[in-house]
Each structure stands twice: as C-alpha cells, then as structure tokens.
Amino acid sequence: MPKKTETILVKEKIDEFVRSAADRILEWDDRLDNIALVGIRTRGVHLVRRIVERIRQEKGVVLKTGILDITLYRDDLDDNPASPQVRGTEIGFNVQGMTLVLVDDVVYTGRTVRAALDQLIDFGRPRAIKLVVLVDRGGRELPIQPDFSGSTVNTKSGQDVVVLLAEEDGMDGVRIMSRK
Amino acid sequence: MSWHRKHLLTLEDLTREEILHVLDTAESFKEVSTRSIKKVPALRGKVVANLFFEPSTRTRISFGLAAKRLSADTIDFVSAGSSTVKGETFKDTSKNIEAMGIDIAVLRHTAPGAPKMLSECIDARVVNAGDGPHEHPTQGLLDIFTIREEKGKVEGLNVLFVGDITHSRVARSNIWGLKKLGASVGVVGPATLIPKKIEELGVKVYYDLDEVIGEFDVINLLRIQLERQRQNLFPSIREYSRLFGINGERMKRAKPDVVIMHPGPINRGVEITPEVADGANSVILKQVTNGLAVRMAVLYLVSGIK
Amino acid sequence: MAMKRILIKGGRVVDPARKIDKVTDVFIEGGHIRQLGSVNYQAEEVIDASGLVVTPGLVDMHVHLREPGDEGEETIASGSAAAIAGGFTSVACMPNTKPPIDNEASAEYVFLLAERAGGANIFPIGGVTKGLAGKELSEIGQLSRGGAVAFSDDGNPISDAEVMRRGLEYASMFNKTVISHCEDLSLSGDGVMNEGYVSMVMGLRGVPKAAEEVMVSRDLILAAFTGGRIHIAHVSSAGSVDLVRRAKERGVKVTAEVAPHHFTLTEESVRSFDSNYRMNPPLRTTEDLEALKKGLKDGTIDAIASDHAPHSEEEKDVEFSFAPNGVIGLESTLPVSLTELYKTGILSLSELVAKLTCNPSSILGINRGTLGEGAVADITIIDIGREWVLDAGKFRSKSRNCPFNGRKVCGKAVYSIVAGKVFKLD
Numbered sequence: 001m002p003k004k005t006e007t008i009l010v011k012e013k014i015d016e017f018v019r020s021a022a023d024r025i026l027e028w029d030d031r032l033d034n035i036a037l038v039g040i041r042t043r044g045v046h047l048v049r050r051i052v053e054r055i056r057q058e059k060g061v062v063l064k065t066g067i068l069d070i071t072l073y074r075d076d077l078d079d080n081p082a083s084p085q086v087r088g089t090e091i092g093f094n095v096q097g098m099t100l101v102l103v104d105d106v107v108y109t110g111r112t113v114r115a116a117l118d119q120l121i122d123f124g125r126p127r128a129i130k131l132v133v134l135v136d137r138g139g140r141e142l143p144i145q146p147d148f149s150g151s152t153v154n155t156k157s158g159q160d161v162v163v164l165l166a167e168e169d170g171m172d173g174v175r176i177m178s179r180k
Numbered sequence: 181m182s183w184h185r186k187h188l189l190t191l192e193d194l195t196r197e198e199i200l201h202v203l204d205t206a207e208s209f210k211e212v213s214t215r216s217i218k219k220v221p222a223l224r225g226k227v228v229a230n231l232f233f234e235p236s237t238r239t240r241i242s243f244g245l246a247a248k249r250l251s252a253d254t255i256d257f258v259s260a261g262s263s264t265v266k267g268e269t270f271k272d273t274s275k276n277i278e279a280m281g282i283d284i285a286v287l288r289h290t291a292p293g294a295p296k297m298l299s300e301c302i303d304a305r306v307v308n309a310g311d312g313p314h315e316h317p318t319q320g321l322l323d324i325f326t327i328r329e330e331k332g333k334v335e336g337l338n339v340l341f342v343g344d345i346t347h348s349r350v351a352r353s354n355i356w357g358l359k360k361l362g363a364s365v366g367v368v369g370p371a372t373l374i375p376k377k378i379e380e381l382g383v384k385v386y387y388d389l390d391e392v393i394g395e396f397d398v399i400n401l402l403r404i405q406l407e408r409q410r411q412n413l414f415p416s417i418r419e420y421s422r423l424f425g426i427n428g429e430r431m432k433r434a435k436p437d438v439v440i441m442h443p444g445p446i447n448r449g450v451e452i453t454p455e456v457a458d459g460a461n462s463v464i465l466k467q468v469t470n471g472l473a474v475r476m477a478v479l480y481l482v483s484g485i486k
Numbered sequence: 487m488a489m490k491r492i493l494i495k496g497g498r499v500v501d502p503a504r505k506i507d508k509v510t511d512v513f514i515e516g517g518h519i520r521q522l523g524s525v526n527y528q529a530e531e532v533i534d535a536s537g538l539v540v541t542p543g544l545v546d547m548h549v550h551l552r553e554p555g556d557e558g559e560e561t562i563a564s565g566s567a568a569a570i571a572g573g574f575t576s577v578a579c580m581p582n583t584k585p586p587i588d589n590e591a592s593a594e595y596v597f598l599l600a601e602r603a604g605g606a607n608i609f610p611i612g613g614v615t616k617g618l619a620g621k622e623l624s625e626i627g628q629l630s631r632g633g634a635v636a637f638s639d640d641g642n643p644i645s646d647a648e649v650m651r652r653g654l655e656y657a658s659m660f661n662k663t664v665i666s667h668c669e670d671l672s673l674s675g676d677g678v679m680n681e682g683y684v685s686m687v688m689g690l691r692g693v694p695k696a697a698e699e700v701m702v703s704r705d706l707i708l709a710a711f712t713g714g715r716i717h718i719a720h721v722s723s724a725g726s727v728d729l730v731r732r733a734k735e736r737g738v739k740v741t742a743e744v745a746p747h748h749f750t751l752t753e754e755s756v757r758s759f760d761s762n763y764r765m766n767p768p769l770r771t772t773e774d775l776e777a778l779k780k781g782l783k784d785g786t787i788d789a790i791a792s793d794h795a796p797h798s799e800e801e802k803d804v805e806f807s808f809a810p811n812g813v814i815g816l817e818s819t820l821p822v823s824l825t826e827l828y829k830t831g832i833l834s835l836s837e838l839v840a841k842l843t844c845n846p847s848s849i850l851g852i853n854r855g856t857l858g859e860g861a862v863a864d865i866t867i868i869d870i871g872r873e874w875v876l877d878a879g880k881f882r883s884k885s886r887n888c889p890f891n892g893r894k895v896c897g898k899a900v901y902s903i904v905a906g907k908v909f910k911l912d
Binding site for chain 3: 192269270271289290291292293294296297311312313314315347349352375376377378380381
C-alpha cells in the first residue's frame with residue numbers, strides 16, 4: 001500500500017490559530033508583563049514568535065519568550081540511545097509568579113509536555129502554566145490536556161502528523177501521513 | 181553530527197567533529213548551571229563511580245558534582261598508590277565495584293592505559309579522568325572549551341604550553357585536541373622536561389620564553405612538581421621561576437589580550453605570580469566552572485550509548 | 487631405549503657446521519650419529535623425512551626456567567617439555583633463580599632435574615657474581631666443574647666496570663664466555679618501554695637505546711683490554727649492532743644474540759598496553775629491526791635466542807607500568823624465525839640453522855650443533871612449509887606470556903630427537 005497523505009490544515013487555518021491563540025492567551029493574566037510564552041524546540045519556537053508578533057500588532061506590547069529543549073528531561077534515553085543531541089534551553093527571565101504559556105506544534109502521548117513541565121518547574125514557581133498546541137492528535141498516555149488547540153484530529157498509531165512551518169520547511173500546512 | 185562512543189579514553193582517538201560535538205553539548209550544560217535548580221533528570225537512576233587510584237580532590241569533586249547535576253547516584257572509591265597495595269589487582273577491584281551495578285566508571289590512575297584496560301574488562305562506560313602522564317581528555321576538552329569561549333574560535337590560534345611537558349597528561353590531551361581543531365601549538369620549558377620526538381606531533385619546541393611569548397594568543401602553564409627537582413630534571417625552583425615563570429614584567433612582552441590558563445593546583449610564585457593569576461588575562465577560575473559543564477556533557481553523551 | 491637404531495630417510499639435511507645441505511639419510515646408533523648417506527641399514531625405527539628438513543638439534547642459549555624459586559611460572563621439567571615442543575634439544579638456562587645458580591651444587595642440581603625430566607639437555611649458566619649482586623665474583627672454577635657452560639648475571643647488568651673486568655679475566659682461565667646483559671641502570675631508570683615517539687604519546691617512561699649502547703661499548707672495550715670472551719645478550723638496537731660489528735672487525739672476542747621479538751616487533755605494539763609486549767630490553771623501532779636483520783645477515787649477530795622468560799598470568803595481567811618484564815619464546819622462536827628471516831629471504835636456511843645450532847654451541851662450548859659422524863644424536867626435523875597459527879593456550883610452558891600468540895607462522899618442528907630418543911610432536 002502506498003503512503004497516504006491527507007492535508008488537514010492549510011496556511012489560512014494556521015494563521016487563524018495564531019490569532020485565536022493570541023486572544024486566548026491575553027485572557028489568562030491581567031498583567032501582560034506577567035505572561036511569558038515558552039516554545040518547545042523546534043516548531044513550538046516558531047509558533048511562539050508568530051503569536052508574540054500578533055500580540056505586538058494588536059496591543060503594541062512584546063511579551064517575554066523562552067525556549068525549551070526537553071532532551072535532558074526525556075524518559076526514553078535508554079530506548080533511544082543513538083546520538084543524544086542537546087541544543088539548549090533559553091529562559092532569560094525569572095519565572096517566579098509568572099503565567100507561562102507552553103507552546104508546541106502537536107500534543108500526542110503527553111510525554112514531551114511532561115518533560116517540559118518538569119523542566120519549567122526547575123526554573124522556579126510560576127503562578128500557572130498553560131498549554132497551547134496547533135494540533136491535538138489524541139492518543140494521550142498521561143493526564144495532560146491543552147488549554148487551547150487549533151485543531152483536534154483522531155489519529156491511529158500508524159499515522160504521523162506532519163507540521164510544516166515556513167521558517168523551517170518553506171511552507172505552512174499540516175498533513176497526516178499513513179505509514180505502510 | 182553525532183556521538184557513538186561508549187568510552188572517553190583519549191583525545192587522540194577523537195575526531196574533530198566528535199570534539200566539537202562535546203563542546204557544543206557542554207554549552208547547553210553551562211546554561212543548566214545558571215538555573216535556580218541546577219539539576220536535570222537526564223541520568224536519574226544511573227550510578228557513576230569515581231574510581232580514584234591516585235589522589236585528586238579537584239577532578240573528583242568536579243566529576244562528582246557533574247554526575248549529581250545530572251541526577252545520577254555517585255560512589256567514590258579512593259585508593260592511593262598501585263593497585264596491588266592491598267594484594268588485589270586493579271582488574272579484581274574494578275570487577276568488584278562493577279558488580280555493585282555501576283553504569284559509568286570515572287577513572288583516575290597512575291598507570292597510562294589503565295582506562296583502556298578497564299574498558300576491556302567491565303561492561304560499564306569508562307571515562308578517563310587522567311592516566312599517568314598519558315591523557316586527561318576532559319581537562320583537554322575544558323581547556324579548549326574555555327579558549328573557544330574567550331577567543332570565539334580555536335582554529336588559527338597560537339597556543340603555548342609552558343613547563344613540564346614530559347609528565348603532563350594535560351599537555352598531551354590539549355595538543356591532540358588543539359591540533360585537530362586547527363590551532364598551532366608550541367611548548368617551552370627545560371630541555372630535560374620536553375620529551376624527545378614531540379615535534380612529530382606538529383608541535384614547535386622553544387627554550388626561551390621571553391623570545392616567543394609575544395607570538396601566542398593563549399598560554400597554558402603546567403604545574404611543576406618539586407619531585408622533578410629531586411630527579412635532577414631541573415636545578416632549582418628559583419631558576420625555573422626565572423626562566424619559565426609568568427610574572428607582570430614578562431606579561432608586558434605578551435599580547436595584551438593573551439589568555440592565561442593553568443590546570444591547577446597553582447604553585448603561586450613558581451609557575452605564575454599572584455598578580456597574573458588573579459589578573460585580567462587569567463581564566464583559571466573559568467576553567468574550573470567550564471570543567472563542570474564539559475564533564476556533564478561527557479557523562480551524558482557516553483551514558484546514551486549502548 | 488636410546489640404543490635403538492634409527493633411520494631418518496629422505497630428508498633435506500642441513501648441517502651448517504659442515505656446510506651440508508642435501509637430501510640424504512641419517513643413521514643413528516647407540517644415541518650417536520653413525521653415518522649420513524643413502525646406505526641401506528637395518529633400523530628398528532624408520533622416520534620418513536621426505537619433504538622435511540633435518541637439522542642438528544636446535545640450541546636456545548638464553549632461557550629462564552624459574553626453578554628453583556618460581557615453580558608456578560616454569561619448572562625445569564615444563565621448560566624441558568616446552569623446549570622439545572619448540573624443536574630445541576638443548577637450552578642454556580640463566581642463573582637468576584631463587585636461590586641463583588652461583589655455586590657448584592646449584593649447577594649440578596640443574597643437571598639432576600633435567601635428567602629426571604628426560605627431555606632436552608639443559609646446560610646451566612653460572613652467575614658471574616655471588617647472588618648475582620654484581621659485587622664479588624662467584625666461584626667460577628667450581629661452577630665450571632659443576633657443569634656451568636658460561637657465566638652471566640642476566641636480568642641484572644654488571645654495573646661495576648671493575649667487576650666486569652675481573653669476571654672476564656677470571657672466566658678466560660676456564661675458556662668460558664661471559665654473557666652480558668647490557669643496561670646502564672642509571673639511564674634506563676624506571677623505564678617500561680623504548681624511549682621514542684610511542685613512549686612520548688603514551689606517557690610511558692622510556693628506556694633510551696643509549697642505556698644499552700653505553701654498556702655494550704664498555705663491555706667491548708673491557709673484552710678487548712682483557713682478551714676475555716664476551717657475548718652480548720639480547721641485542722636490541724641498531725647502535726649496538728654497529729658497535730659489535732666494528733669490534734668484530736678489530737678482532738675483539740665478541741659474539742652476539744638477538745631474540746625473535748626484537749627482529750619481529752616494534753614499539754608500536756605497546757600501543758595496545760598489552761603487557762605481553764613488555765620486556766627488557768624493550769621493543770625498539772623499525773630502523774632497529776632492520777639493523778638487527780642486517781646484523782644477522784652479515785654475521786655480526788651469531789645466534790638467535792628466545793630469552794624465554796615465563797611469568798604467571800596474575801603477574802602479567804596488570805597495568806602495563808606494573809607488569810614484570812619478559813616474554814616466553816621456546817615454542818615460538820623457530821616458527822617466527824623461519825617466517826621472518828627465511829621466508830622473507832633475509833637468511834638462507836643454512837644461515838638460519840647455524841644461528842640456532844652450531845653458533846650457540848660453539849659460544850657455549852658444548853659438543854652439540856652438528857650431525858657429524860660420532861656426534862650425539864640430537865636432531866630436529868622441521869616441516870618448513872607448514873602454515874599454522876601460534877596458540878599460547880596449547881604451549882607446554884607453564885606460562886602464557888607470548889607476544890606472538892595468534893600470529894600466523896610458517897614452519898614447525900615435527901620431531902625432536904635427544905641422544906637418539908625420539909619425540910614426535912603434534
């Protein structure tokens with residue numbers, strides 16, 4: 001059987017996600033300088049940049065941002081031993097009392113988010129941590145749910161959700177690919 | 181770029197790409213040390229054994245803290261002198277410790293080749309923390325890391341090692357690493373403490389420090405041991421200090437932005453005067469800080485290899 | 487038993503002492519060589535040697551058999567068995583046992599144990615000095631009467647030049663050779679391998695070639711001065727070969743030996759940190775290896791000797807820096823020599839056999855090393871075409887510290903015959 005590819009989100013839908021996410025995020029804290037967006041490498045970082053830009057246009061305010069590399073917090077080092085690569089975490093502000101918004105492209109088993117939460121908490125005690133994802137593809141293995149998602153699709157384990165972002169991939173779009 | 185080694189035994193073995201991979205990984209670990217909780221769970225449940233068959237407080241503490249910051253459990257085994265002191269061979273001791281279920285053995289030993297021997301007789305990963313005058317790969321890596329941090333590059337730099345090259349594992353590891361990354365390396369010291377054939381490593385040999393000091397971007401001072409004087413390898417500390425010690429006067433001949441390094445512990449007033457050791461060009465304490473990040477990177481990288 | 491009449495038929499007989507290299511028969515009667523030639527004798531035992539090489543029984547003039555004192559490493563019986571297995575019908579054992587062979591009784595003890603072992607001939611070498619301490623001469627006359635064939639403090643150099651001078655003078659009274667372990671201890675110090683590029687890279691303490699060459703020079707000067715006979719043991723450096731060559735040209739009574747590891751292996755082997763590459767003198771460089779081969783070819787080096795030095799696995803299986811010096815060689819010397827010197831065309835078969843038979847016999851003054859009529863029937867039969875892999879695990883020696891373990895070689899002893907007693911080898 002050939003690989004089957006199905007486009008579930010086009011560029012316009014991703015733009016809409018960025019706008020809606022920006023609106024929702026602003027509801028989570030009364031003080032804009034108390035909100036920080038933290039992107040999970042790699043595509044979460046690009047989504048953070050887009051959302052922050054949207055808020056700058058709307059409110060004229062640039063929110064604090066950070067980057068998380070969850071490699072050191074993964075629970076599968078023994079299972080995936082090949083060539084560990086650590087690319088660095090950048091949290092350039094004090095997280096104490098902040099409302100942190102964790103941003104990633106896809107939420108699936110929840111393990112990446114778990115690792116990200118562990119890491120964020122090691123930086124201090126935020127007031128709250130929220131989760132924003134572009135695609136919620138189901139299949140959770142941990143009790144973790146997004147506070148806002150751009151799209152929900154039910155996928156099977158033989159399928160991959162591929163998020164394309166212009167910064168990384170030259171174009172925007174989300175596809176589901178079925179493995180043989 | 182990737183890492184496939186189960187052990188870190190020498191820098192002679194490593195490729196340029198592997199060295200750069202460790203340095204890049206260490207950059208990330210340096211950031212961990214700036215957090216309020218300076219600890220990551222990467223090696224949770226793993227056991228790192230510090231096997232020190234030669235006394236060394238600094239290196240042992242540095243590896244111990246690196247392991248703890250990776251959430252590993254650590255045990256220390258310290259036994260001065262040769263392995264046969266208590267009638268048990270080095271191999272037997274090592275196998276006994278391995279039977280306790282260790283994942284990584286960090287080994288300091290007086291005998292060159294002991295880490296290689298250990299890697300061949302136990303299943304755990306082995307990190308060489310100094311084997312006699314042979315190599316001290318993490319020290320070489322942390323020195324190169326520090327040079328790169330200070331100068332923004334390694335390639336094309338002129339790096340000078342001063343003092344007892346013959347007995348220096350620090351010099352050997354540095355020379356391998358620096359040459360692979362494209363630096364030029366010189367050595368200066370008493371003729372009795374510069375090994376024959378070292379030129380074959382692509383190293384230039386000098387005897388007059390004042391004549392060449394101005395050519396170098398980095399000067400790494402090696403520790404001189406009094407024991408060498410008893411072995412008649414130099415006549416006196418006073419003469420050594422006059423010929424090869426770095427002081428304020430000598431610094432005037434050096435490049436203004438020269439980086440002064442020392443693997444420690446320092447003999448103040450012998451290899452280096454306090455004004456230079458504590459001066460603006462000295463990165464001696466940065467070396468110690470970077471050592472932690474480099475050792476975290478090494479422990480993390482070898483632990484991931486089956 | 488040994489009185490049996492034996493006919494060795496159709497072998498290529500190589501007897502360098504008499505410049506013989508031809509296919510013929512050897513007839514043995516009463517433990518002696520009766521005749522060479524294709525004569526139809528009545529023999530109780532016929533050995534078909536067609537396709538094989540028949541040589542005088544091989545002589546290894548430099549072995550350490552560890553008995554008395556370190557019987558866990560080797561005994562005279564196990565050393566004798568190892569010799570037979572390696573094609574050696576005679577060996578000369580060094581006196582550095584515990585206690586050392588430095589008196590008549592201890593020399594006779596070696597003969598007693600050798601006879602009990604019933605294998606190879608074992609000739610004791612007596613100590614030049616009491617306790618091999620390098621201070622006072624041992625009773626060289628009494629030792630000679632007890633059967634010592636030469637004198638040496640091997641293992642230790644004789645550091646005191648005066649003692650070496652007197653030893654040479656005194657031994658010459660009995661027409662005995664002094665075998666010198668040439669090493670200036672102040673220069674060799676705590677070195678564990680050759681001083682050079684590899685020692686520099688590995689941070690191992692080096693032994694400079696000068697440590698050997700300074701002593702070779704001294705001993706050659708003393709031999710010339712005293713008129714005594716000096717034999718340089720285990721020559722390892724190009725400089726030593728050159729010194730011996732020039733001394734021979736001047737007429738100094740000097741002979742020299744080389745061990746197979748020195749003309750086969752270099753310091754590069756030590757990169758493995760395997761203590762089976764640790765010995766004294768240490769493995770040198772390719773340049774030295776070539777000079778040793780040249781010295782063998784032009785006759786500067788008279789003999790090949792194993793310097794068989796057994797050590798237990800417990801002793802050797804430690805850090806390179808802490809391991810004792812020495813490797814075993816009785817069961818590897820012949821195949822390695824054939825492979826490295828004969829197969830490569832460096833030595834003719836006759837030249838190689840001379841360095842394992844008549845030359846060492848003559849240095850030691852023993853009536854071996856030839857197949858002349860009436861000679862003791864010590865014979866080695868060799869399959870020079872046999873390709874095989876050395877396996878130290880199968881050696882008859884009690885020890886396993888062989889640097890050639892696992893090496894592919896060509897040539898193997900298939901019979902060792904000692905005074906007419908036939909040992910058929912596997």
